Every structure is written in structure tokens, then in C-alpha cells.
Amino acid sequence: MIIVGVPRALLYYYYFPFWKTFLESCGAKVILSPPTNKRLLEKGLELAESEICLPVKVFLGHVQSLISQVDFVLVPRVVKPERRSYSCPKLLGLPDMVKTLLPSPSALLFPLQDRDRKKEMAEEWFEVARKLKGLSFWKFKRAYWEALKAQKKAEKEKKRDFYPRNGGLKIGLVGHPYILNDTYITHSLVKRLRERGVYVYLSEEVESSQIRKATRKLPKPIFWSYEKELVGSALFWIQNKLIDGLIMVYSFGCGPDSLTQVLLETEAFKYGELPFLNLVFDEHTSEAGLLTRLEAFLDMLAWRKLNAS
Amino acid sequence: MDVYLGVDVGSVSTNLVLLDDEGEVITYEYLRTQGQPIRAVQEGLKRIYSRLSSNLVVKGCGSTGSARFLTAAVIGADVVKNEIISHALAALKFEPQVRTIFEIGGQDSKVTFLKDQVVVDFAMNTICAAGTGSFLDHQAARLGLPIESFSELALKAKKGVQIAGRCTVFAESDMIHRQQTGYPLEEIVYGLCQALVRNYLNNLLKGKPVNPPVVFQGGVAANKGMRRAFEEALGFPVVVPPYFNVMGAIGVALLTRTYIQKTGKDTNFKGFEIVDFAYATESFYCDGCSNNCEIAEIRQGKKILARWGSRCGKWEMGNLEESQVFSFL
Numbered sequence: 156m157i158i159v160g161v162p163r164a165l166l167y168y169y170y171f172p173f174w175k176t177f178l179e180s181c182g183a184k185v186i187l188s189p190p191t192n193k194r195l196l197e198k199g200l201e202l203a204e205s206e207i208c209l210p211v212k213v214f215l216g217h218v219q220s221l222i223s224q225v226d227f228v229l230v231p232r233v234v235k236p237e238r239r240s241y242s243c244p245k246l247l248g249l250p251d252m253v254k255t256l257l258p259s260p261s262a263l264l265f266p267l268q269d270r271d272r273k274k275e276m277a278e279e280w281f282e283v284a285r286k287l288k289g290l291s292f293w294k295f296k297r298a299y300w301e302a303l304k305a306q307k308k309a310e311k312e313k314k315r316d317f318y319p320r321n322g323g324l325k326i327g328l329v330g331h332p333y334i335l336n337d338t339y340i341t342h343s344l345v346k347r348l349r350e351r352g353v354y355v356y357l358s359e360e361v362e363s364s365q366i367r368k369a370t371r372k373l374p375k376p377i378f379w380s381y382e383k384e385l386v387g388s389a390l391f392w393i394q395n396k397l398i399d400g401l402i403m404v405y406s407f408g409c410g411p412d413s414l415t416q417v418l419l420e421t422e423a424f425k426y427g428e429l430p431f432l433n434l435v436f437d438e439h440t441s442e443a444g445l446l447t448r449l450e451a452f453l454d455m456l457a458w459r460k461l462n463a464s
Numbered sequence: 465m466d467v468y469l470g471v472d473v474g475s476v477s478t479n480l481v482l483l484d485d486e487g488e489v490i491t492y493e494y495l496r497t498q499g500q501p502i503r504a505v506q507e508g509l510k511r512i513y514s515r516l517s518s519n520l521v522v523k524g525c526g527s528t529g530s531a532r533f534l535t536a537a538v539i540g541a542d543v544v545k546n547e548i549i550s551h552a553l554a555a556l557k558f559e560p561q562v563r564t565i566f567e568i569g570g571q572d573s574k575v576t577f578l579k580d581q582v583v584v585d586f587a588m589n590t591i592c593a594a595g596t597g598s599f600l601d602h603q604a605a606r607l608g609l610p611i612e613s614f615s616e617l618a619l620k621a622k623k624g625v626q627i628a629g630r631c632t633v634f635a636e637s638d639m640i641h642r643q644q645t646g647y648p649l650e651e652i653v654y655g656l657c658q659a660l661v662r663n664y665l666n667n668l669l670k671g672k673p674v675n676p677p678v679v680f681q682g683g684v685a686a687n688k689g690m691r692r693a694f695e696e697a698l699g700f701p702v703v704v705p706p707y708f709n710v711m712g713a714i715g716v717a718l719l720t721r722t723y724i725q726k727t728g729k730d731t732n733f734k735g736f737e738i739v740d741f742a743y744a745t746e747s748f749y750c751d752g753c754s755n756n757c758e759i760a761e762i763r764q765g766k767k768i769l770a771r772w773g774s775r776c777g778k779w780e781m782g783n784l785e786e787s788q789v790f791s792f793l
Contacts, residue, residue, distance in 0.1 A: 192754040339755070339775070420670055430585050443530055448588060450786045451548035455583045458549075462582045 157287050159183045159264070160221030160228045163190060164214040166246065168332035169236075170268070173306035174229060177280065180298030181287040186225060188217040191339035195220055200438065202256050209340065209406040209437055210333050211245050211252070218253055227264045227286070228253075234269040236380040243379055243411050315360045317397050324456050325354040327392040329385050329419065330404030331412075332359055334436065341404065342442040344434070344449075351453060356398060358388035365391045382411045389419050393426045400430040400456050407437035430455060466523045468724070469733065470717025471505060471539060472547065472710065473497060473531035476570025476597055477683055478504035479710040480512055482520075483717045487557065491515055492710045501531040502538055502743045502762075509539075510739040525733045526720035528712050533782070537762055537770035538743065540732035543720040543787045550715030552576050552583045555679045557718060558705040563675035566694065566702065567711075568664070568684035570597040575668045577675075587668045597684045599632045603639065603656060607649070611687075614653060618689020621654035629659025657689040661697050676700050681708040723789050741765070750774055 159178050161167055167174075167187075178185050188195070191213055199216030221228050232250045233242045241247070250265035257263075264286065266279035280299055284290040290298065326348060334340055335357065348355050366387030370377065373390075377383040392398045401423050405412035416433060423431040432452045434445060467490060472479045474497065481492040493508045526543035527535035528550040536544045547569075555565045556578070565576040573596050577585040589596070604614040625647050628634040635656065642652050678698065684690055685708040694702050707714060724731065747760045759773040762782075770782025 189754070193756050194754045342775070417670060424585075424672055428584060433587070447530065447546045447548070450546040451586060454546070454549045454786075455586065458582050459584060462580065 157183045157227070158186060158225045159287070160186050160188065160218075160225035162214055162217035162221060162228065162230070163188045164217045164337070165210055165249070165333045166231070166233055168336050170231070170233070170306060172309035173302045174231070176305040177283075177298055177302035178229070178287070180294075180301060181284045181290055183227075183287050186221070188220050191217070191337050193339075196339070196438070206408065207252075208245060208408040210331070210337075211249070212438075213337070213340065214249070215253070215256060218257060222257065222259060222262060225262070227262055229264045229283075231268050232265050234267065235271050236268070238270045240376075240380045240383060241378060242381065243409075245410075310359075313359050314362050317356065317361070317392070317395070319395075319397060320354070323352055323354055324400070324453065324460070325356065325398045326456075327356045327389055327398040327401045328404065329358055329389045329401065331381060331385070332357075334404055334406060340406075340436050342445055344404065344445070347449065353453070356388075356392060358385050361388035361391055369394055377415075379411045382415045385412075386415050386418060390422060393423055393429060396427075398429070399460065400432065400452065402432045402434060402452070404434045404436065407435050430459070465520050467520050468717045468721040469522055469525035469539075470550075470713035470715070470720065471508070471525065471527045471535050471541075472529040472550065472712035472716065473501045473505060473527070473535045474529040474547070474569055474712070475572075476601075477709070478508055478529075479713040480505075480508040481707070481710050481713040481717055482512060482516075483714070483721060485721075487718055487721055489707060489714065492707060492713065494709050497531075501534055502745070505535055505538055506739045506741075509736055513736045513739065522731060522733045522735075524720040524724035524731045526716035526723075528716040532786075533770070533772070534762065537782045538734075538738060538764075540734040541720075542729070542732055543716060543723050543789055545716050545719055545786055545789070547712045548574060548576060548586055548588070549583065550712045550719065551681065552578065552715065553718050554707075554711040554715035555681060555705065556581055557714065558707075559677050559679050559703055562677050562679045562703075564678045566664070566678060566680045566685075567682040568596055568680075568690070569682040572596060573664055573668065573682075575664075577672070585672075587670070589667065597682070599635075600656075600660075600684065600687065600690075602632075603636070606636075607653075615687040615689050617650045618654040618657050618687070619692060621648075621650040621689075623651060624655035624658040624693070625651050627652070627655040627659040629656075629661075629663035635659060654689055654693070657687070657693040658697075661690065661693040665697060674698055678702040680704050681711045683709050685709065719789060723787070743769075747773070750779060752776070752778065 161174060175185050195216035196213055198219050199212040202215045203212040218228055230250050230253050233246055236242055264283050266283050267276045269276050281295050284295045345355055369390035370387045377386055389401055403416050403419055420431050423429040466485050468483045470481045477494060478497045479494050482490040484490050493511050495504055495508055497504045524542045525539055527541040528545050528547050532544050551567050555562050563578055567574050572589055574586060574588040576583055601611055604611045625642050627638045639652055680702040685704045741764050744763045747758055750757045750759055755775055757774045759779045761771045762769045771779050
């Protein structure tokens, strides 16, 4: 049986349902790299070019850890996650980066994902199916369709209703899923907040219609899809007064987020001087800086609330 | 007399204060941490003890600063609180109407906004420590000036020369360039202050309005050139409080005082004897999983006081949580 490895990093946190369903329909066995740990990160740092952002470095570590145990590693080229809006430049170039930096490029599968080029996308995934087992065109079509459906379903399941609620602090956590879900990079930020009794709201839980509505008033549309989701979800919480504070989590060296962060900080201030905290993650292993900021932020929210009541 | 002890151990300086029952400062000590926080705390306590009359009773003690947990383990702190809240509480004591606090320390800089005596927003430098005390120290040393005369020199300048403040590496090469082309030293020094202030305002404030009164505190507030540059940039005076360099310690001592007075609890303070104890710190790698966490351990003789550093929590020991004392404010 052919084994395909999927790095548990970056776009895994968006598209795994699609990838897994498709690969398994092609008769492949899918294995994941382990959750990020020190060894993976160190490997990634060794491989990567120093200027690149941390999540890409982590990703390279994950690919490296898979390479010896699988027949293929899946690194799709995600160009347009939705129509007319792009994924970030480093993600666009991800397959090329992996090809250059890792020793056995023949073991890579890098099909296209692009909402504006559906035909080419399907062709490239058909290519993958052929490499794996040689599915007939009709079987491929069915597998592909099932995979897209699984993806849609998984995305829908993440959405939830937000409504004003009393008691407890409510914090909107803005950040790419590949950072927020990586407990190693973020020192279990989400868990820490929840343990403190904070209601944590995540961008991926917000309906896309709400995101579209919330970003309508911006002077111009946001160029990158993932950033649009981050900004839109945050604006949705801010405009509807659903949160007590906003935390933006991003990695040092992230180009798009260096812009969205300023935009959000300004918007949060405009709407009732909503407290805003920036948390920047890089290769630091010490959590002291994170803890100080987090403690102070929670204290401040509690203090404000105490004063208001 | 009942007193309250506050200890602030930061990257560069270690500060201790004693407050009386009314929250007034009896005495304080400011010394350099020099990479050895425990020794700095012991030395500070020793100096304070030597000045005390024997009828003082420590009713409570608190710790803050980046080494607050370590300090708590050593002194037996009743209250552990982060430096942002501590600094705000101290600023409120000296300037009850304060709206904005500029705080520049050894390796961090922050701005805190207040409204109706409550912290409503703050920002802290992110990854880069450009423009903090360490950099000024370094530049003073490079020019062969004690940091005190560096500050005086900046006041003598008629104007500052343009220096890039975005990054300390660029700032330094800019300064050298100016110096090699014959600009007077005081103008370069003041130019540096202006660059740091510009960097501070751009990086932390992000266009948010600065409302007076502004309190400027932290070790760098001793630098008159920085104060002048802030006042010129803002167009109104900034207040440097009397104990500007030990405000964190004052803040946590105030919080401790309130906490002890309201709960009537007995202090955990281990007493001034600790200045003679031998502490050892050790670290080792845990090989329980592929994270290979580095565990730090603090011991007093054979007794383990605290241990931390593991991601899964299996080695953690001692006080690792901040005190939840907000209902006492």
C-alpha cells in the first residue's frame, strides 16, 4: 500500500479533510507527522532560510520527519483559497521551497488548489491519483467530489453562533489556525485562556457571510484570503460588541499580518477603545514574555469589568 | 511599626522598597541584577536590613518583574504580580489623575493608558528591544561616558542630529557616521534620544492619542535627554515621579499591603535571614518526550524551592501562578 505523509503544519489546519478523503479514496494510507516538538522545530530551523516566518520553518521540520517513512509527501500549491483572492506569497512558493531544500524532491506531490482555475486544479489532482494507484477517470471524479464535500462539511462544522453573554471574559483570538492550533509554538495559549475561565472566540468559527458583511466598510478589499478571514471575524466581534478584548497572535516576519495587525489595532480603538493585545511568536523557547503580557491583559480586562459594574 | 516589602527583579535592575502602614516609602534600594537575580535580591535585602531600626515588622511582601516567580520562591512572596499592573498602581499613587504611563526599562518599553484610575490599554515592545535602557548603556559605554553625564550632555545640545532609531544596529552606525564627520557630541547624544523617542511613539502608540498627565518612569526616566525629547515631541511636560526607578516595587508593595490588610492573612515572608542562605540553581533536560524540555531547579541547601520549564507540567513545583487579587483593588 502506498503511504502518503501529510505534514501537521500550515495548511493542514485548513484542508486536511479534503486531502485525507481524497488520498484514502485513491487507496493510499495517510500518515501525519507528530505534533510540533523541539526536534522538529530545530530540524526546520536548520533547513530554512533565516528570513522566512516561523510557521514555514516548522513546516519544513515536519516534511523532513516524514520523508524517510513514506512514499510521498503531500505539499499542495494553494494559490487562491477563494475566488479573486490570494494565499500568502510564502505559501504560494511552498512546494518550490520544499523542492529546493529537501534532498528527495521526487517524493513530493504538489497539486494545485485554486478557485479561479478549477479545471487545472482537477487535472493536477487527477495526476496525483494516477501516481498513487491509477484510478480510472470516473472513479477519480467521484473521489474528488467526495473530498470537496468532506472539506465543506468540516468547515461548516466549525462555525457557531455568537451571542452576547454575561459573566466571564470573552476574548476574540485572531491568528492563523496553524499558529493557534500549534500548542508548541504558542505555549498552549488557547488552553491557558480557557483554564482561566475565558470564553475564547476563534476566527474559523465565524460564518463567511458575517465576515463579508463586517469587511464591507473597509476602504478596500483585503488582498489575502486568510487575512480577510482574520480581519473580518475580528471586525464582526468588535462591531457587534461580542468581546471584552482582542488578542492578535502572529509570527515574527509575517508580511500580511504586519499590516492586518495595525489595521485591527486601529479598528479596535475606534470601537469603544476595545483592549487589544499583540502576541508575536518566534523561536523563543521561554514563555516568560508571553505570560507577562497575558497576565497583564487579563488583569486589565478584569479591572475594567470590575470598574464598570 | 508594620512594613510591606516590594521586590522588582528585572533584566537589568533589582529594586526593593519598604512601605509603611500608610503606603509611604520608608526606604528603597536600586541595584543591578547583573545576571544573578537571587544574589541581587539578597544583596538588596542586606542593605535595607542594615538601615532598619529593630522595631519594624514585615507584614507582607510581594514580587514583580521578569524574575517574579523566582523571587517569590526565595522571599516567600504573598503577592506575585506582573510589572504592568504594578507600575500602574505606583503611578496612580503619585499622580492619581494619570492618563498615560511611559515606562522604559532595561530591556522592555511599554505604554499604559488609564481612564478613571483604571488601566484600559497597554502596549509592550514585541520582539525587538531597540531603544531601551540596555542600548543607552551600551552607547554611553562606547562613547566612554558614565550614563549620568550622557544624560546631562543631551541637555546642553541646541538641537539633535538626525539619527535612525528603528534598529539599534542602524542607530549605532548612524552615530558613528555623524561622529566621524565632525558633529558635536552633545548633538549626537540628543539626536539619539530623539530617535529613541520617535521609535517609541511610532512602535507602541500606533497613532493612539496621548492624554496628559503623562508619567514617565523606569530606569530610563533618569535620562534628562529622553525626558526633554519626549516633551518636545508631545508639546507638553511629562511628570517624572520621585521614585521613578523603583515604581514596580512600590506598586507590588502597595498591592500586597491592600491584600494583607483586607484579608488579615499572615505573611509568608521568610525573613531577612535569607540573605545568608546559600541558593543553588541547576538545570537539566527531561528525556520524557521529544520536546526535551530544559528544567530549571532552585534549591536552598537540599530543599527544592521551585522547579519549572516543562511543557507538560510534570516537573513544575512552587508558585507559578500570579495572585488573583483584583477584588482587593
